[in-house]
Amino acid sequence: MSLALFWIFSALTLSFGVGVIFFRNPVSSAMSLVMTFIGLAALFVTLDAFFIGVVQVLVYAGAVMVLFLFIIMLLDLRADQRRGVKLAAWTGGGIVVGGFLAVLAKVVFTLPTLQQTKPVLANPAVNDVAQVGFSLFRYFNLPFQVIGVLLLVATVGVVVLSRRELK
């Protein structure tokens, strides 16, 4: 059951991920990206990371995708017209991606420690939001404050970037 769910959701994630790359219309790509994020959220839930799954749906499938679709609408993008195949990009991309996948396959399929299954949790009904929150505020309080400043800077930066020049 667990394995079937894992394969269903990873197939969903990966197939829509391929769709992001191969659709010509940017709106179709953005919709595929939504489905990819939802599949990833389901994978997080299979890993008992409920908080991260919910945050994934809220932030990525919600906020980030609305931003993407809004920009696509604002720029009034058409579907890409076909241009010539970039030979250098295809060969370079093929070499880099193929090399990465080869190294990954070698590592993943030869290390015996990666063949382990999920260890049993001490308490399966653990409240992981409380645990993540405790860890966040107890051990990572300073980074949490810094990330607040980062969000503020990003907001101000976006306003400055998208403001029209007044002369």
Place this chain on the structure above:
Amino acid sequence: MSDTQDACPPGIPHFPFRISHFPNVPTLANYLVVSGLLFSIGLAGGLLRRNILIIFMGLELMLNAATLSLVAFSRFHLGQDGFPRYDAQVLVFFIITVAAAEVAVGLAIIVALYRARQTTHVEDLDTLKF
């Protein structure tokens, strides 16, 4: 179940598809393969597509692949108390926050670029090309 997993006789290489006792729960390697494939898809999108928005979506896919492997590691290597390592999930929380800020700034830059040049194709933006 993990005890029977490790009791493989020495000399036999660990292949991913051991038919004899195929676990009916996903292993860590499964999650890492999915994460790596997702990263490769994002990387291929960043290298092959010309629309700057699609390249940006490829970047998001790569970030998400990294978070998937982090969460998988946190679940498969429990801490001393028998709970997942929540440090990794806090790190994923930070990654998601930074990614949200990055998307906002990046899309603002793309809008400014479109306003200046009326294009989102990377091949039309070759001022810095040698």
